[in-house]
Amino acid sequence: MRTDDQPIRISLFAPNGRMGIAIAAAVAEDPGFEIDADHGDVLVDFSAPSALQASLDRAIAAGTPILVGTTGLDDFASRRIATAAEQVPVLRAANTSLGVALLSDLVERAARVLGPQWDIEILEMHHRMKADAPSGTALALGDAAARGREAKMKAERGRDGTNLKREEGAIGFASLRGGTVAGDHDVIFAGPEERLILSHRAENRMIFARGALAAARFLVGKPAGLYSMRDVIGADEA
Structure with a gap:
């Protein structure tokens, strides 16, 4: 022992x-x-x-x-x-960064305060070798937002095509891949005539x-x- x-x-x-x-x-x-x-x-x-x-x-x-x-x-x-x-x-833990852990907490709080009238989009970028998309961190941030709304997450992933009007209460995900990016995440709260963006950048x-x-x-x-x-x-x- x-x-x-x-x-x-x-x-x-x-x-x-x-x-x-x-x-x-x-x-x-x-x-x-x-x-x-x-x-x-x-x-x-x-x-x-x-x-x-x-x-x-x-x-x-x-x-x-x-x-x-x-x-x-x-x-x-x-x-x-x-x-x-x-x-x-x-x-x-989809992401063990302490900064991302705090970001998740902030996303949950923001979603609770802003309510379903604000649309939520999550943008992530990683290195060219990453095999899964959206990233586990992005999905965890989406879960945090859903908790803040006290609702089950309705995810819209990788939109492509026509007739793609946003579903009420959906959380959108977009994934970028390239270079040696360790991990970038932006959670965008888009409201009437204003936006709040909570971000984290992994440099190493x-x-x-x-x-x-x-x-x-x-x-x-x-x-x-x-x-x-x-x-x-x-x-x-x-």
């Missing part, structure tokens, strides 16, 4: 992926963490949807908290995560790695359950 003065041990489920390499670099800069491939205090999974069950099974078998940062997950994956969370602490993948370490620190000692980055920034405020 670890003590509070010992580094938090991180096991990387996909150590050779982009995020695995970035997290290892962040750990090297922070004496409060160390990499332990086999006996981590927290398992971190930024792999692929097809590998999700294997990472959840590993966490459950070891009784280890797990951070799931994989995007592009479907409803079946969500159910598997919820089932795992009955046995171990699971933090699911290291912001996600440092956020992942903050999430890992949060998970240590937590009871079984499903958590989010909202819980992480909420803990910092407490």
Whole structure:
């Protein structure tokens, strides 16, 4: 059993992926963490949807908290995560940036205050290699807006063609891909004769790695359950 003065041990489920390499670099800069491939205090999974069950099974078998940062997950994956969370602490995050976690909170508040009379559009841009669209972060921001409206999200994705008049209460998504963009997100609230735009720009993948370490620190000692980055920034405020 670890003590509070010992580094938090991180096991990387996909150590050779982009995020695995970035997290290892962040750990090297922070004496409060160390990499332990086999006996981590927290398992971190930024792999692929097809590998999700294997990472959840590993966490459950070891009784280890797990951070799931994989995007592009479907409803079946969500159910598997919820089932795992009955046995171990699971933090699911489409984006581990602390700035994006705060943005999500602001989007929810704005949607609640502005109401359904304001249209919501979400624009995201990522590097040319990103495989899923809209990004998991964009969809999470849409969920935040829907929570603010106290309504189920009605998504309009990738409009193309004719007769595309906006549905009442819909949240629109547009995706751009190119270059080496780490991640740009704009949430546009368009009202009568005015617009409010809430934005986040990721300048380097290291912001996600440092956020992942903050999430890992949060998970240590937590009871079984499903958590989010909202819980992480909420803990910092407490």
